[in-house]
Amino acid sequence: MKSALVLTALLLAPLPALHAADKPAAKPNIVLILADDLGYGDVGCYGSIGLKTPNMDRLAQAGLRFTDAHSTSATCTPARYSLLTGEYAWRQKGTGILPGDAALIIKSGRTTLPSVLQKAGYRTGVVGKWHLGLGNGDINWNGEIKPGPQEVGFDDEFIMAATGDRVPCVFVENRHIVGLDPNDPIRVNYKTNFPGEPTGRANPELLKMRPSHGHNQSIVNGIPRIGYMTGGKAALWKDEDLSDTFLGKAVAFIERNRSQPFFLYYATHEPHVPRVPNPRFVGKSGLGPRGDAILQLDASVGTILETLDRLKLTENTLIIFSSDNGPVLDDGYQDQARELNGDHRPAGPLRGTKYTVFEGGTRVPFIVTWPARVKPGVSDALVSQVDLLASLASLTGQKFDASTAPDTRNYLSAFLGESTTARQDLAEQGGPLAVRDGAWKFIPTNKGPRLSEGAEAEVGNAPKPQLFDLANDLGETKNLADTQPERVKKMAAQLESTRNAASPKD
Numbered sequence: 475m476k477s478a479l480v481l482t483a484l485l486l487a488p489l490p491a492l493h494a495a496d497k498p499a500a501k502p503n504i505v506l507i508l509a510d511d512l513g514y515g516d517v518g519c520y521g522s523i524g525l526k527t528p529n530m531d532r533l534a535q536a537g538l539r540f541t542d543a544h545s546t547s548a549t550c551t552p553a554r555y556s557l558l559t560g561e562y563a564w565r566q567k568g569t570g571i572l573p574g575d576a577a578l579i580i581k582s583g584r585t586t587l588p589s590v591l592q593k594a595g596y597r598t599g600v601v602g603k604w605h606l607g608l609g610n611g612d613i614n615w616n617g618e619i620k621p622g623p624q625e626v627g628f629d630d631e632f633i634m635a636a637t638g639d640r641v642p643c644v645f646v647e648n649r650h651i652v653g654l655d656p657n658d659p660i661r662v663n664y665k666t667n668f669p670g671e672p673t674g675r676a677n678p679e680l681l682k683m684r685p686s687h688g689h690n691q692s693i694v695n696g697i698p699r700i701g702y703m704t705g706g707k708a709a710l711w712k713d714e715d716l717s718d719t720f721l722g723k724a725v726a727f728i729e730r731n732r733s734q735p736f737f738l739y740y741a742t743h744e745p746h747v748p749r750v751p752n753p754r755f756v757g758k759s760g761l762g763p764r765g766d767a768i769l770q771l772d773a774s775v776g777t778i779l780e781t782l783d784r785l786k787l788t789e790n791t792l793i794i795f796s797s798d799n800g801p802v803l804d805d806g807y808q809d810q811a812r813e814l815n816g817d818h819r820p821a822g823p824l825r826g827t828k829y830t831v832f833e834g835g836t837r838v839p840f841i842v843t844w845p846a847r848v849k850p851g852v853s854d855a856l857v858s859q860v861d862l863l864a865s866l867a868s869l870t871g872q873k874f875d876a877s878t879a880p881d882t883r884n885y886l887s888a889f890l891g892e893s894t895t896a897r898q899d900l901a902e903q904g905g906p907l908a909v910r911d912g913a914w915k916f917i918p919t920n921k922g923p924r925l926s927e928g929a930e931a932e933v934g935n936a937p938k939p940q941l942f943d944l945a946n947d948l949g950e951t952k953n954l955a956d957t958q959p960e961r962v963k964k965m966a967a968q969l970e971s972t973r974n975a976a977s978p979k980d
Contacts, residue, residue, distance in 0.1 A: 501595065501735040501870060502844060503791040505728075505778065506862075508557070508739070509771055509839075510550065510603055510637075510746040513801025515822025516768055517839045524818035525765055529776035530841070533795055537843030538851055538891040544858045545799050547903040548828055548835030550637070551605050553798040553859070554741075555579060558586050558606070558626070560863035560874075560882030564903050573664045574636035574701050576607040580626045585874045587863045588627030591737045594870035599630035599727045602720045602741035608635055608646070615642060615660040615706070618649045628739070632723040634711075639747050639806060641703035643694040643710050645719070653709040660706035667691070667702045674698025683748055689806040697748050697807075713750035716743055721774045725781050732785050740778070741798075744771035747805045762814035764803065789845045792869075794889075796859060797838040802828035802931065825950040829926040831904025831917055831934035832950050848890050855888045855896035856910065865889050880975060901972050905933030909969040913945035916965035941965070 514520055518527040519534035546556035551572050552563030559580060563569035569579055580586065588598040600623050608622045623631040632647045642662050645652040651660065667673060672680055674690035675698075682696035692702045695713050711719070724740045744751075749763035751770045759765030775795065782788045801820035803811040805828070826832025840857065842848055864882040867874050888896035900910040906920040920935040934940075939962050941955040955962050 502846065503735060503787055504591065504596070504737045504866065505782075505791060505793045506737070506739050507775060507778065507793065507795045508554075508602075508741045509795075509797040510741070510743055511799065511802055511805070511828055512745060512768065512771070512797035512839060513820035513822070513827070514824055514834065514837055514839060515819045516745075516801060519841075520839055521822050522818070524761060524816055525759060525768055527768065527772040529772045529779060530795065530839070532779065533775065533793065533841045533843050536845065536850060537793070537841055537848050538853055538889075540840040540842070540857055541852060541854050542856045543796065543838060543840030544836045544856075544900060544902065545797065545838050546836065546858060546860050546901070548799045548826075548830055550603075550746075550798050551579075552903060553836075554606055556881070557798075557859040557862060558588070560585065560587070560860055560879030562860065562881045562901055562903070564901075564907060565880075572605060572607055572636060574640040574642055575613055575662045575664055576636075577609055577611040578607040578621045578625070580606055582621045582625040584626070584878045585863070586627045587866065588623075588737060588739065590627075590863060590867045590872050590874050591870060592627050592629070594735070594872050596735045596737045596870075597630075597731045598628045598737045598739075599632075599731075600628045600739045600741065601632045601724045601727060602634070602739075603637065603743055603746075604631075604633040604646075604741070605636045613662070615644075615651060615662060616654065616656065619646055619651075620649050622646070622649060624649065630727060632720070633741075634743070637746060638713065638716065638743050639689055639697075639699055641692050641694070641699050641701040642706065643699065643703070644706055645709070645711060651706065651709050654706055655708045658705050658707055660703060660709070662701065662703045664701045668704040671702065671704050673702075683750070684808045685806055686804050686808045687806055689747075695750075697750070713748060714752050716750075717770050717774060718752060721777055724778065728778075728781050728785065728787070732787060742771055742774060744768060744774075745801075747807050747809070749807070749809050749811075760814075761816065761818055762811060763809045764811040765814070765818070792844040792848075793842070794862070795839065795841040800824075800826065800828045800830070800835045800838065823948050825932075826904070826934065827931045829904065829931040829933060831902055831906050831908045832932065833915075833944070833948070835904045835934075836902045842889055842891070844890070851891055853888065853891060853894060855885075855894050856898070856900060856912070857885060857888055857896045858900055861885050861889075861897070899968060899972070901969070905935055907969065907973070908934070909965055909972060911965055911968060913943060914961065914965065915942045915944055915950070916940070916962065916969060918966060918969060939966070 821834035824834035826834030
């Protein structure tokens with residue numbers, strides 16, 4: 475009788491309770507947090523000196539921290555393009571850093587990460603920085619703004635069109651400017667100023683933050699920007715509140731969709747310029763506005779974690795935390811990022827920064843948590859953000875047109891820590907284009923400028939090939955090209971083969 479009762483109890487027990495550890499729900503919620511210009515060495519769990527990031531560290535303690543993970547490019551637009559499309563951005567013209575009035579560069583209807591998840595039954599949302607263009611080239615900012623995120627797979631959008639240092643300095647929510655007064659229409663121009671509008675160049679007395687290079691056109695909130703705009707006074711954002719606004723929208727999206735599978739692409743602005751953190755973070759890092767902005771980012775990560783805990787969603791939510799490219803100190807404003815940096819090394823042990831083809835340009839923090847399935851640990855697998863599309867398609871049982879996403883590969887087992895096998899080869903886009911073959915890295919001869927304009931970052935151009943053994947020289951200090959001619963030849967051919975791979979169909 476006792477045995478029969480036990481058997482009956484087992485048969486009636488909910489299956490998830492019996493198998494939660496080995497069979498998590500088929501459709502976990504997915505939260506992709508993408509920081510902006512956050513370096514490999516800016517995070518505590520990656521060895522940060524001088525900055526404490528307890529919430530990012532909490533992610534790493536609960537999940538899998540990758541030591542050789544990459545964005546595809548050392549600048550924002552191409553990195554974000556690759557992440558969402560599964561295609562190296564350099565395959566397509568017009569995928570460099572975009573102005574704020576650029577047309578949408580992702581073709582409507584093509585395979586994207588959010589469209590794949592939509593087909594799997596997810597509610598998809600993007601909050602934060604977009605910088606992939608809007609409209610078809612002649613945007614009417616005062617009407618319905620499309621095509622945009624909703625045409626490439628997102629159900630909900632709350633975004634800035636480009637970056638904080640580019641006009642228009644307004645929010646776009648589901649195809650419309652937030653808070654726009656129809657009697658004060660917005661106009662944007664990236665060539666000429668509007669009559670009577672002050673600029674950073676002509677009116678420095680109006681500035682609360684001064685440019686170090688560029689960034690001397692329209693003034694919004696006392697900060698000179700790139701590009702010109704007029705009108706829309708009621709809709710202009712306040713930089714000090716930018717992070718809180720995006721965070722509030724991200725939390726609201728999670729709360730609205732708690733009862734269904736959701737995908738949130740939360741693209742924060744920190745620590746991109748202009749660095750104007752909320753007053754509650756000012757002066758807290760000891761490293762100036764850039765350090766304060768990173769503390770603000772870390773607090774935002776903490777709020778997302780608290781929200782998932784509060785709604786009891788943590789166990790079956792897959793969180794991916796990363797950055798769009800490497801760090802930069804002086805990126806156009808006099809905010810004392812260099813002077814107050816102290817002993818802190820934003821790229822950690824890596825050579826290079828944002829804009830460069832060295833590891834510091836594309837090797838980024840990358841942490842994966844999913845309590846129901848991912849075991850805590852550290853992985854040295856070579857992985858790339860371009861592979862999230864194929865990998866999450868596999869996770870959710872979806873097929874996609876590989877002809878429109880030619881570079882994404884399924885390394886789900888590596889992302890979940892179930893295997894250390896991932897990429898053997900990887901293209902890295904900085905100034906020149908480089909290729910990885912395991913721990914070896916090859917940069918071909920390039921005759922371009924050695925330093926990037928303004929930021930004075932070491933791009934990676936050189937009059938002869940460069941070959942590095944990252945297993946023994948992570949800082950890329952010893953060029954082995956002269957002593958390894960056969961490997962140089964092999965990797966040059968490998969890079970050429972990657973370049974010549976088929977691009978997506980129109």
